[in-house]
Amino acid sequence: MSLSLRSAAELLHGAGLLREIITPSTWTMDPDDVPGCDDPLTSLTYDSRSITPGTMMCCKGRFRPEFLDGADARGLAAYVAETDLSARTAAPGLIVDDSRKALSLLASEFHGRPQDELTLIGITGTKGKTTTAWFTQAILNAASGGRCGLISSLANCVDGHTMTESTLTTPESLDAMRLMRRAVDNGMRYMVMEVSSQAYKVERVFGLTFDVGAFLNISPDHISPIEHPTFEDYLFCKRQIVRNCRRLVLGMDSDHAGLLLQDAAERGIHVDTFALHDPASGLDSPADTTIATTSDLDRYIPVVNGVTLPAISLTMPGEANALDAAAAMSIAAAAGVTPNDPAMSAPSGIQVPGHMERDVSADGIIGYVDFAHNHISTSTLLDEVDRRFGDRNPRIILVTGSAGGKALDRREGIVTAALGRVESFIFTLDDPNFEDPQAIARQMLDHVTDPAASARIVIPREAAIEAAVADARNHPDRLSIILVIGKGHETCNIINGARVPYDGDRVVLRRALGLDADGPNAGGVDGGGDDGEGNADEGDDDARGSTRS
Template identity: 55%
Template sequence: MALTLRSAARLLDEHHLLREIIAGDLWTLDAARVDGCDEPFAGITYDTRTVAAGSLLCCKGRFKAEYLDGIDGRGLAAYVADADFSSVTKAPGLIVTDARKAMSLLAAEFFGRPQDELTVIGITGTKGKTTTAYFTQAILNALSGGRCALFSSVDNCLDGHTYAESDLTTPESLDAFRMMREAASNGMQYLVMEVSSQAYKVDRVYGLTFDVAAFLNISPDHISPIEHPTFEDYLYCKRQIVANAKTLVYGKGMAHADLILEDAARHGVPASSFALSDQAPLSPDASAAGMPSADRADTVVWPADDAHDAFRIASDGVDLGEVRLALDGDFNYLNAAAAVAIARAAGVLHDAADDASAAALRAMEPVRIAGRMERFVDPHSGTVAIVDYAHNYASVTALIDYVNERYGSRNPRITLVTGSAGNKAYDRRREIVEAAQHRIDRLVLTHEDTDTESVEAICRDMRSHVTDPHLDAAIILDRTQAIEDTVEEARAHARCDDGRLDVILVIGKGEERWIKVLNKHVPYEGDDRVVARMFGLNGD
């Protein structure tokens, strides 16, 4: 059914958001008193620049009256706002208590509630969301003939195979429902989407119920005046996914798991778990009941060999088989276990270790994500460089753990090249240093998405948290130069032939081709391409 002023007012009133309708001198709760109340809106937008004849404009955020100058000449049909703008437009206004919540509800209705045509899976957590989302999409594509869409912090995919760079981890609600409609129209049956804490903080997923929600893990992150003032607020926002889900998958060993399960019980949401074990299940049939108590979970992954080059996955007592991922690191096998648990919760990966299950596991094996655990080897010196998006305490710790697991026997000399974001997540500056400083040999601080803050000030702030007197900490403001100098320094060290392997970790930007400065994207070669060029390898 088309969205009209009358149906919009009814919907907003049902959700206790409507304050009144203002049309000129008329103030009313009855949309029927407004001329044209049953005329369908031709479009919906939150950008005044895209307003055209018949548009419904959602005035979200720090909206100013002057944004509406000349808007009537472009045919604005109505606006939704938490303030009265009748002094600058003749269009009727739906005045609401919360414009963001209203926009989400109205967008879903305008685009015909596409979420009802899809099995929608939401994935949250401090780390691993993107990788788990890609693994889950691979499994669901394998089991549905390529009919799974994806919203991620890296790419969006609306047809199961074409990927376009994304702007936000979780899109604005209006964009999300528009993209859902396109995905459903493309024949997609499933949608996998990352759900950030900000998505709940600013109501990007308001009114959306997930068929399956996955809560991977939690640790402090995004703590700043413009994001979350405290860890409690960060966790509380993420917890909202549980109340808005039909079923829950969670990391068995995650912090605050008991609280998450209390949320699930309060809202009547069934829950299943996944875990990483360092050994095979104790029982021959891989039963979860036979796992050591610390690892007892519904879906379990464990090493298939001493080198951790392959892992086996069991779910609900059935050994589903072996998987050998293109992405390195035990933590990525844990993400794979999460993806299997999600697929099972969605009802598409069944109990039997059959051909379909084996094909689903194999679908995860070739998955690569630009900027995630990309490993390069210098043919001149043997130096290993890893480009990764690690950007907080948990992900930096996991990355260095991987280096020590993989290269510990070669006494690696580790150099970390990193910066930190500006204007947000101030806690990361200290936590990145704390996670690394006693475990690496050299720290190179450099440019990241500093936005309006000074690059040098951020780097100096990070260096002030260095307490290890043996750590060589340097500041090289230009990011390209920082990587180039680090490669040259590693080559010089390799010539010393002291038997130590040089490992360079370049983190925080991945494959992004820009750096954010003064609210604009400034072109940047990309960490992966700088490393590949320095190593004389073929770029991508």
Template identity: 55%
Template structure:
């Protein structure tokens, strides 16, 4: 892990990012005009600096953050703005601070990606499940040497899983975790790659040994994410030209354009098998026929990497369970089934209801959907959830999800306003715990038929995001297990 002011400046210059180097009134392109510094730490937190720290000023960074950093002896910063009026530190002024952070973080941590076979998985739905399936197979094949970055958990040693904050970590965090994985003896890394990862350059400069493009449908359309579906799709397509081989999901929309991307990049495309073919040879522990499409993608990825057909490791995914994904609970006091899942948009809610229809349709269940939607982003999800469900369920319960700075009640009211089917009932209960309690109580009052409660969007998350803070929450899974009397 060797990175200095001089080597950082040279790397940025090689990639066409360096504008100039500034310290007080000295401006230059030559790092030899400045005292060289060997960095012992890199960070984007201005509160965690000392005389050998390289600070990345990215995103909503404010100049006043540098006052305390300068007092702490900040050595050097990377920014798109000259902050010499605020600090005596050397400034590496660049065209794009996020791109610079990705390149320099990789270098600081010794380019750990070069010691790993890295799999990147993107798609509107199924990324997490496919990532878990793929890691299970590679773990079994390699003797426990496969790491995982996912929207649910990160695993850096092939066996211990810790809750994650982002689908794709910030680049600095990603390369730091890769270094830990390599030091732990990992040979493979499977990671989810979100559209935002390319939008804000979290994976800039990273080439995947295998990229997987599962599917595409409108999502994440908002002023702070993607202004249009075209922009969303374009960002996701960047994985193609940043991969050495591509796995393409069966039935993926706009597949011809994806194949054209691959042809232009000169990379091979492996098409996944139809889910029905996988269903003949695998019995998955995770419910839902749509998960067989995810399994097909995992098998294709494993094949590209070199796992032989018929190898026992391919069946490692059969027993995979993911907390908060298609988890079923049965009430001990009534004929009620609850399913906890992360479904959060039109496609995933539609797939969930397809499963309910196939599994329980003959019993004509009363279906209640407990749902909210994220605040300040992905506004298209709100009417998407309602439109996917309203003609297929009996009752909506709109409640809190992760509001960010939007009032919970405003989101619930907006979603309720999208209902056009007069035959579906709806209520708003802002407190999520109260909403689940209400849904369970109403189900127990109905003894004439099966009740199916669908609790979506939060899975096993133990928090609700409010004004950039994680407020403690019991979790849909634990809450319903407690109410049903099935909690261990």
């Protein structure tokens, strides 16, 4: 894990990124012109507050030159930037075309290229990344004796079993490499990683080639001035996983699957496909791995590469989760697990926190907590409710909000997905950040065009959930189903840039339903990412420290 100014310059020059090396006295392309160019660097950072003697600082994102004030006194050894900063520091600078790309390459070298010692799996898609990642880790752990790590929006795992809080769907490249190095040192053989569209847009995974890349699905999301200006840009960023993997796993029913198959064919990449088979819905696309519904709503029959496996039941209900299980089986098979390995049944016991968690009160009110946060995930949740309870004419109450400052299309998408299906809308707070939560809620309410539906705004999230339960109890003649969506497992709200503690949707819902608030899986984690790259992942970190925007 040795990196010096010389080796860093040679690496960046070889990648076509290095423009020149600058010191206050010389501009050069030759590292020998810089005294101490072979001295080992002791650390690599993108946070100027963590500079210690021997540190190389990468200036990226919203970095400002004044962040380097005082850095020399703290021992700054070198910096990487897209412009000359010698007015602020006497340390030599590696001037590059793209500091984010440079950071990714340097991070890999600094940590000894840990990705080369792992079977690396990357998973992208608009929805289902987190569930698929957790299912995949479960299979690979079962097959390898617990030697699979995980980098996901909910939690990271570097020892096969201990989950620690994460803050981004895909971490900064330096943080990802640090996690991979720890995983390798802990004896891990596999690493499963969620890959967001922003990970490619801001070069968090630049230089990484996944042994298996998975593209689950695509639908419009994250269209905003600070994320993707158009759906085309969003899809293009996600498509980059195809050119950066050795083998592709593809959802055959995904929109634009034909385009992705063309991408793979152009690069000579083998493609494994997966699909859900449900005769009632007309779903029967041919695929290498399929999972079929049965007369039992909770049992499915998987077929992996022509091998029919024993029927499985999933702890997490719903056909969307069954499809994610099929994706995980296809990924595991592509990574070398044989179809008839008992490990393939591992998803049956997995419950991803904050995803399709269901409770029933003593008076029969059914409550779901789910991370649904856009049109496709809200529609999928409502499809499952209809599949399971539609013959009972349920009265559905939706508690929802939308994040501030990004993914503006979600505000309409969530509502339009629910129109004609939800009888009562309650709009509330959900990570408004610097926006007015009342204004966000009003925007969403304006999209409620169903004259048969009621709609109101209750900004405190706890009060909104309590209002939903009261609403249900006011209609004892109907089966009431409450859907609390958007936050899932999270136990904070982001308000004016600060993380404000919150009990968590399931704790609040169970309490309002008269259930033990500390029941199974009722607690959450103070997470920030999201199954669909949501509330916290789509900004950039400045070089001073992590700012989750």
